[in-house]
Structures are given as structure tokens and as C-alpha cells.
Amino acid sequence: MSHVEQDDHSNNLNAESSDFSQIVEKGLSRRRFLQASAATSTIAFFTASPLANAMARPPKTQSLLGFDPIAASTADTVIVPRGYQAQSFIAWGDAIHPSAAAFSQTNSSADQENQFGDNNDGMTFLLLDRNRAVLAVNNESTSYSTLFEDSGNTLTAEKVRRSQAAVGVSIVELQRAHRGDWQVNVNGRLNRRITAYTEMELTGPAAGDDKLKTHADPSGTQVLGTFNNCANGSTPWGTYLTCEENFNGFFGSQNKIDVPDEDARYGINSGDGWFNWHQFDDRFDIEKEPNENHRHGWVVEIDPMNPQSKPKKRTALGRFKHENAALTINKNGRVVVYLGDDERGEHLYKFVSKGKYNEHKPEKNRDLLDEGTLYVAKFDAKDGEMHGDGEWIELTFGQNGLTPENGFNNQADVLIFARQAATQVGATTMDRPEWVAINPKSDQVFCTLTNNKYRGVREGQEINAANPRENNIYGHIIRWEPKNGNHASSKFFWDIYVMAGNPELYSNDDPRSGSTNITADNMFNSPDGIGFDNAGRLWIQTDGNYSNSGDFAGMGNNQMLCGDPNTGEIKRFLSGPTGCEITGLTFSPDNRTLFVGIQHPTGDFSAIDGIPRSTVIKITREDGGVIGA
Numbered sequence: 184m185s186h187v188e189q190d191d192h193s194n195n196l197n198a199e200s201s202d203f204s205q206i207v208e209k210g211l212s213r214r215r216f217l218q219a220s221a222a223t224s225t226i227a228f229f230t231a232s233p234l235a236n237a238m239a240r241p242p243k244t245q246s247l248l249g250f251d252p253i254a255a256s257t258a259d260t261v262i263v264p265r266g267y268q269a270q271s272f273i274a275w276g277d278a279i280h281p282s283a284a285a286f287s288q289t290n291s292s293a294d295q296e297n298q299f300g301d302n303n304d305g306m307t308f309l310l311l312d313r314n315r316a317v318l319a320v321n322n323e324s325t326s327y328s329t330l331f332e333d334s335g336n337t338l339t340a341e342k343v344r345r346s347q348a349a350v351g352v353s354i355v356e357l358q359r360a361h362r363g364d365w366q367v368n369v370n371g372r373l374n375r376r377i378t379a380y381t382e383m384e385l386t387g388p389a390a391g392d393d394k395l396k397t398h399a400d401p402s403g404t405q406v407l408g409t410f411n412n413c414a415n416g417s418t419p420w421g422t423y424l425t426c427e428e429n430f431n432g433f434f435g436s437q438n439k440i441d442v443p444d445e446d447a448r449y450g451i452n453s454g455d456g457w458f459n460w461h462q463f464d465d466r467f468d469i470e471k472e473p474n475e476n477h478r479h480g481w482v483v484e485i486d487p488m489n490p491q492s493k494p495k496k497r498t499a500l501g502r503f504k505h506e507n508a509a510l511t512i513n514k515n516g517r518v519v520v521y522l523g524d525d526e527r528g529e530h531l532y533k534f535v536s537k538g539k540y541n542e543h544k545p546e547k548n549r550d551l552l553d554e555g556t557l558y559v560a561k562f563d564a565k566d567g568e569m570h571g572d573g574e575w576i577e578l579t580f581g582q583n584g585l586t587p588e589n590g591f592n593n594q595a596d597v598l599i600f601a602r603q604a605a606t607q608v609g610a611t612t613m614d615r616p617e618w619v620a621i622n623p624k625s626d627q628v629f630c631t632l633t634n635n636k637y638r639g640v641r642e643g644q645e646i647n648a649a650n651p652r653e654n655n656i657y658g659h660i661i662r663w664e665p666k667n668g669n670h671a672s673s674k675f676f677w678d679i680y681v682m683a684g685n686p687e688l689y690s691n692d693d694p695r696s697g698s699t700n701i702t703a704d705n706m707f708n709s710p711d712g713i714g715f716d717n718a719g720r721l722w723i724q725t726d727g728n729y730s731n732s733g734d735f736a737g738m739g740n741n742q743m744l745c746g747d748p749n750t751g752e753i754k755r756f757l758s759g760p761t762g763c764e765i766t767g768l769t770f771s772p773d774n775r776t777l778f779v780g781i782q783h784p785t786g787d788f789s790a791i792d793g794i795p796r797s798t799v800i801k802i803t804r805e806d807g808g809v810i811g812a
Contacts, residue, residue, distance in 0.1 A: 247720050247747045249812045252704065252754035255739030257731050259761040259786035266805050269757075272778065273318075273367050274789045274798040275301045279355050279374045286791050288332045292341060295348035296376050299355070301325040302797045303780045305415030305507055305712070307423055308769040309487060314359040317373055317487050318778065319423040320767070320799060321412035325349040326783060327458075329794050340463040347379035347460065350410045352425050354487045365776055365801065375490045377425075379408035379433075379460075382493055385478065387553040389498035392595035394477050399466065406478045406496060407466070413525065414507030414618050414712065414767070416482075418518075419540065420548040423485045426505035428525055430479035432457035436470040443473075445590075445600050449504070450526075451476050477599050482508050482522070484552060497552040500534050501578070501601035509619040509628070511670055512540045518551050519670040521628055523616030527635045528644045530605045531560040531616045533575050535671045557598065559610040562677060564648030570678035571648060573663060576608045577673075583608040614638055614650045614658065618712050622748055624719035626668040629680060629748075631710040633726065634658040649677065652694045656734060657683035657708045659698075660723070662748075681746070681753065683708050687737050695734070700751040706738055707755075712766045716774050720811045721746040723753070724779075726764040741765045743779060745811055756811070757802075761786035767799070770810065777802040777810045 250264045261269045276286030276298050283297035284290055290298070300322025309317045325346055327335025335342065356371025368374075385395055385404050395403035409427055416424035431449050435456035442451050451469060461468040466475045481496040482505055500508070503524040510520045516539035522532040536555040541547040557578045564571030576583060580594040584607050591597050597604045614635035621628050632650065639646045639653030646653055649661055663677035684697020685706055697706065709727025716722065723744045728735040743757040743765050759765045762785025769778050781788065781798045789798040804810065 246750060246752055247718060247811070248745055248752060248754050250745075250754070250756065253756065253758060254704075255706075255731075255737060255742070255755065256758040257729075257739050257761070258758070259784075259788060261760060261781065261788075261800060262758040263802060264756060267802060267810075268805055269779075269800050269802045271789050272799045272801040273299050273320075273355065274796040275299055275303070275322075275349075276791070276796060277367075278369050279353060279367075279376065281369055283369075286796075288330070288792075288794065290345070292344040292348045295345050296378065298376075300351060300353045300376065300378075301330065301349040302782050303353070303799055304413055304767050304782060305426070306767045306769050306778060306780065306799065307415055307417040308357075308771055308778065309417065309421065309423070310772055311356075311488075315368075316357040316359075316365065316771070318355050318357055318769070318799075319415070319417075319425075319485070319487050320353045320355070320780075321415055321425055322350050322353055323412055323428070323782070324410070325458075329796075338459055338462060343458075343460050343463045344380075346458055347408070347410070347464075348376070350379055350412070351381065351408065352377040352412060352423075352485065354423075354485075354490075363775070363807070364803075365771065373487060373490055375487075377409065377485065377494060379410045381408055383407070383409065383483065384493055384495045385481075385498060386495045386550070387498035387500075387598075389502075389595040389598045392593070392599070394474055394595065394599055397466065397472050397474050397478070409483050409494065409496075410479070412483075413505065416508030416510050416520070418484075418510060418548070419512060419542070420545045421486070421488060422549075423487050424508040424510070425483045425485060426507055426522075427480050427483065428504045428506060430476065430504070433460055433479075434467050434469050434476050435459060435461040436468050437461070438470055440470050442469070445603060446473075446476060448600070448602050449476070449480065477502070480504060482520075482552075498595075498598050499553055499555055499557065501532055501557050502599050503529065503532075503601050506617045507619060509621050511621050513670045514668070515671065516540050517671055518555070520552070521619040521621070521630075523613075523619055523630055524602065525615055525617050525633075527615050527637050528612040528641070529602065529616065530610045531613060531619075531630060532578075532601070532605075533558045533560070533670075557601070558673070559601075559605040559608060561609060562611045562647065562649035569648055569651050571676070573675040573677050575673045575675070576610060578604045578608065611647060611649055612644055614655050617710075618714070620713045620715050620721070622715055622719055622721070623717060625664075625748070626670070627662055627664050627748065629660055629662045629713060629721060631713050631723070632659050632661055633709045633711050649679075651679075652682065656728075657685070657695065657697065658710050658727070659683060660710055660713070680748070680751070681710075683710060685734060685737065688734065700753055703737065705744060705753045705755050707742055707744060708735055708738055711764070712768060712780075714768050716770055716811060717772075718774070718809070718812065719748060721748055722756075722768055722811075724765040724768065726766060729762070743768070760784045760788035762795075763788070774809045774811075775803065775807060 413428035518536035558575035614632040666674040711726040712724035767780030
């Protein structure tokens with residue numbers, strides 16, 4: 184689509200919306216409302232392209248989805264379509280160095296440092312040469328019920344240290360074996376664990392600020408560790424981006440104290456935390472080190488090709504509960520990163536670099552993420568419509584009310600307390616914005632909005648056009664396209680790609696039935712991880728209710744689906760084992776191997792001595808073909 188055509192279609196939106204409003208006034212059912220709303224949005228900015236939403240009109244192009252969908256399942260195993268095979272690839276406790284001890288609940292922290300970390304999440308496949316690669320994998324958290332023989336009922340300094348060694352990031356070398364099969368190379372020189380006590384640097388505009396200084400680091404530039412690493416991103420200059428999400432749960436205090444409002448906004452509490460690290464590590468005691476929590480909640484850039492390199496926390500990208508970092512190079516050469524803050528009622532962000540990407544001199548790109556502008560999204564629409572225009576509002580000190588009168592004394596304040604800054608400028612509250620993914624075949628950007636039980640119920644989380652469903656237990660996926668295809672533009676057009684729901688339980692006039700591309704054969708809840716393959720297929724992973732009962736009857740275990748952005752078609756591709764979240768996906772460059780994360784299974788999946796283990800699985804086609812085609 185040309186830029187002129189796109190702007191013209193934006194104008195057409197007003198005429199189509201006027202007609203649509205008349206339909207709503209005549210008593211359109213809720214189910215048809217979802218359908219018609221999506222249709223007007225599609226007309227708005229997709230008419231001149233092959234992109235079409237199934238909610239808008241029947242498919243006119245050949246489907247991208249060339250596999251037979253599977254049924255929902257409650258079995259304690261991984262199920263994939265006919266003609267595919269899934270194998271365990273690497274699991275928590277597996278060796279990443281030749282000297283590593285065998286997996287056991289009695290392993291020491293030193294043992295864990297030489298083993299693959301726990302609760303694997305986002306990951307990236309990075310090709311080294313034809314037969315060698317690196318897999319960088321987040322290890323989000325750990326479960327004391329499986330980490331320790333006594334489920335952590337009694338803690339010691341060594342147990343806390345082991346817990347800290349189980350989280351962070353695992354970097355493992357891969358080698359291509361017979362018939363192109365990828366295998367872990369335990370002897371790889373790049374194999375590395377990055378943990379909650381790995382030395383790192385704070386860089387960018389907030390580095391050195393008083394609010395980042397501690398007793399151990401009076402400079403405010405040196406920090407230990409990364410943890411609760413949820414999803415991820417990567418850069419064209421070969422680095423890995425890991426994102427710190429629910430860092431608050433690792434902090435606590437020996438005594439009950441008053442928590443400052445700016446920290447309470449991030450979930451910091453006094454007393455015991457989720458993991459009670461503060462009992463044996465003073466830096467996690469908010470009474471003793473009130474600034475330590477400000478040093479977490481960032482995007483961390485890691486060079487996986489240099490095991491001696493020090494990871495860098497890029498403060499220019501803001502501090503919040505980062506889900507992932509979706510990076511693209513804009514047409515003008517600037518780096519654009521889309522970022523979600525995963526909590527009910529929080530926001531979507533965008534970073535635009537000051538410098539430009541240099542594809543010929545990779546070393547010039549190393550600090551591109553240290554300077555630039557952070558923005559937050561505001562979604563607008565006419566009454567009753569679930570599509571419209573959007574604006575990226577700049578989060579720069581001195582602008583849009585980010586002034587001392589409103590509690591912001593410098594740019595460091597804006598970045599350290601990005602949530603408060605977003606509220607100050609009037610950003611749209613969202614239903615847990617999680618992963619963001621950019622379609623390689625278009626300028627479209629997709630974001631999963633997992634769920635929000637507070638929508639329409641809690642003050643400040645009123646229903647809005649982009650989050651239109653009260654008590655949104657099923658979640659939805661929103662998408663937008665920047666004006667003129669320019670990701671640095673402050674304007675965009677948006678609509679809703681899919682509203683998850685249960686059409687078997689609820690009638691067409693009930694919003695819980697979902698959008699019209701949700702059927703009895705593909706229904707799901709709580710979309711979380713998403714990513715595109717090279718052909719533009721959208722892969723959707725779930726982290727939701729797997730009870731298979733009540734509102735979630737017929738949905739089975741958590742799953743992975745595949746969507747066609749051109750038609751809106753969605754098929755179920757994978758069902759996971761009991762109790763797990765399906766999270767993390769990455770492809771080999773030829774798209775013939777897919778790596779998927781199975782996090783915190785509760786049954787017998789990948790178990791040793793009855794202990795279930797989080798695992799990365801490898802999926803291939805039996806005929807060696809392209810996944811999903």
C-alpha cells in the first residue's frame with residue numbers, strides 16, 4: 184500500500200464509521216457488533232493490501248496455514264499436528280558445561296551455575312555459521328516446591344544463592360548434526376549462565392542518578408543481576424535483549440515499613456516477598472536498600488558472542504514490568520522498539536533511537552539503545568467502535584506535564600517511574616499488554632492483551648475502545664499500523680485482530696463468545712507469547728486457565744495456535760502438558776526447526792525422580808519441510 188493510499192483510507196474511516204453508528208443504533212447484537220467493528224477497521228487501512236480480517240469478510244487469498252489443526256487436549260504430553268514431531272531439547276538442570284553435576288534437588292548453587300536455568304521463557308536463535316548457532320533463553324523464575332527437597336520450608340543463605348542461580352538467562356551453543364538436526368553442544372565456548380548476581384552496567388539517561396545509588400554502588404552505574412526475565416528481543420547487530428518483568432516479588436523487609444507511593448505502584452511491599460531473598464541478602468531488603476528495586480525492571484542487552492562481556496541495562500527504554508522488546512529498523516535508519524508493561528491497567532510504550540543503524544559497521548550500533556525518545560500509547564475511537572486512530576505521547580522531562588510541579592525533576596525520574604509518567608500524560612490503560620510482534624511482511628504490529636478481571640470494575644480501568652470487554656477473562660489481540668508506514672511517526676491506526684472467548688457457552692449477543700474467527704475448534708484464553716515466522720504466520724501462545732471447566736470448558740491445556748493476518752484464520756497447532764504455560768518461541772533461519780518453551784509443568788513431563796522440569800522442546804516436520812506451511 185502506498186503512503187497516499189493509506190492516508191486516503193484513513194479518511195474513508197470516517198465515512199464508514201458514520202454508517203456503522205447507524206447500524207449500532209438499530210440494535211446490532213454484540214456478536215455482530217464485534218464483526219462490523221472489525222470490518223470498518225479493515226476498510227480503514229487494509230483495503231489496498233491483501234490483508235483482510237476474517238471478522239471483516241471471507242478469505243480471498245490462499246491460507247498461510249498448511250497443517251491440519253489439532254483438538255484441545257488435557258493429556259499430560261505435547262501434541263502437535265499430523266506430520267510433525269516434538270522432542271525435548273534442553274530442560275532445567277541439564278548440563279551446559281562438561282563438568283556440570285547431574286540434576287538433583289540437592290544440587291548446590293555452584294552446580295546450578297553450570298546447568299540450564301529454571302522456568303524457561305522467551306528465547307532467540309542466533310546463527311553463527313551454517314552448522315553452529317547460539318540459543319539464548321530467559322529463565323524467568325523458579326519454584327521452591329521443585330527446587331528444594333523441603334519445598335523451601337526452611338531457607339539458608341546457600342538455598343537463596345541457588346535460587347538466584349536458577350534464574351536469569353542461559354546461553355547455549357548448538358551444532359547441526361546429521362540431516363540438519365540441531366543439538367546442544369555442551370562443550371561450546373559460548374555457553375554461559377547469567378544470574379541474579381552477574382555483574383552488569385546501568386547505562387543511558389538514568390545511570391548515575393541518586394535514585395539508583397546504593398551502599399554497595401555509590402556510583403549508581405554498577406548493578407548485580409537480572410531476574411524474572413520474561414520475554415525477549417534481539418538486535419540486527421547480534422545482541423540479545425532480555426526483559427525484567429515482575430521484579431517486585433523478589434524484594435521484602437524484615438520489618439513492616441511504609442512503602443513510598445512511587446514504589447508501591449510497581450508492587451513493592453514490605454514484609455515477606457515471593458522468594459524471601461531479603462532474609463539472607465540485604466540488597467533485597469527495602470528497608471536497608473530502598474533504591475535497589477529501582478535498579479530492576481529494565482531491558483538488558485547481552486552480547487552472547489562474548490562470554491566475558493558485561494550485560495547492560497538500557498535505562499532509555501524505561502522502567503516497568505517489561506514483557507518483551509520488539510525491535511525494527513525504521514525506513515530512516517532509526518531503531519524502534521515496542522514494549523508492553525504486563526500488569527492490568529498499565530500501558531504500551533515505544534522507543535525511537537536518536538542515532539541510526541549502521542549495517543556496515545556493527546560496532547557503531549552497540550549503544551544505539553542509550554539515546555532516544557520514549558513514548559506511550561493513547562488509543563482513540565468514536566463511541567461504540569473498536570478501531571480508530573492512536574497517538575504516541577512523548578515521555579520527555581519538561582513536556583506534557585512531566586515537570587517538577589507533578590513530581591518529575593529530571594529525565595531520570597521520568598524513566599525510573601515510567602508508569603507514573605504514562606499516567607500523567609493520559610495514556611490508555613490496557614488489559615495486561617504482553618508480547619509485541621512486528622509482521623515481517625507488512626508494517627503491522629500485534630500485541631497480546633492477556634486478560635483483566637478489573638476492566639470495568641476498578642476505578643481507573645473503565646472500559647475503553649481498545650479494551651472493550653468488562654471483566655475480560657479471555658483476553659484479546661490488538662494490532663496497529665503506523666501512519667505512512669513510518670514506525671517513528673506519532674500517529675497510528677488500530678483495530679482488534681481477535682477477541683478470545685467461548686462460543687460454545689455463550690450466545691452471539693454475549694461478548695464472552697468472542698469474535699467471529701473464534702469457533703469451537705480453535706477457542707483459547709489468555710494469549711501471551713506471540714511471534715512471526717519468515718512467511719508472516721502469527722504464532723500465538725497461551726498462559727491462562729487450563730481447568731477445562733466453567734468459562735473455560737472445551738479449551739483444554741495451554742496451547743499454541745497459528746494465525747493468518749491476511750484472513751484472520753486461526754488454527755490450533757500445539758497442546759501442552761498438564762499445568763504448564765506455553766511460552767517462548769524461536770525459529771531456525773530456514774523455518775524448518777521451531778523451539779517452544781514448556782514452563783512449570785506439574786505432571787510427569789520431562790521429570791527426573793518425579794520432579795517435573797521446565798523444558799525447551801524442538802519441533803520439526805517429518806518430511807523436513809517448513810513449519811506451518
